[in-house]
Amino acid sequence: MVTKAIALAVFMAIAGCTTIGGSFCAVEHPIRLSAEAIAALSDGEVNQVLAYNEKGAQLCGWKA
Numbered sequence: 001m002v003t004k005a006i007a008l009a010v011f012m013a014i015a016g017c018t019t020i021g022g023s024f025c026a027v028e029h030p031i032r033l034s035a036e037a038i039a040a041l042s043d044g045e046v047n048q049v050l051a052y053n054e055k056g057a058q059l060c061g062w063k064a
Contacts, residue, residue, distance in 0.1 A: 025060035 056062040
């Protein structure tokens with residue numbers, strides 16, 4: 001039983017490291033939220049979305 005749990009944990013760790021391939025610009029898109037969704041976010045979540053979109057603007061030329 002323990003060996004199965006360890007094997008499952010190793011498999012999940014390895015699977016979590018895989019990517020679908022391609023560059024950031026090829027696989028990601030800007031996060032666009034409604035005013036209501038933005039109002040429901042915490043300050044930390046707003047900062048995360050902003051940082052993500054700023055990264056895309058710098059790397060991929062996303063428009064604000």
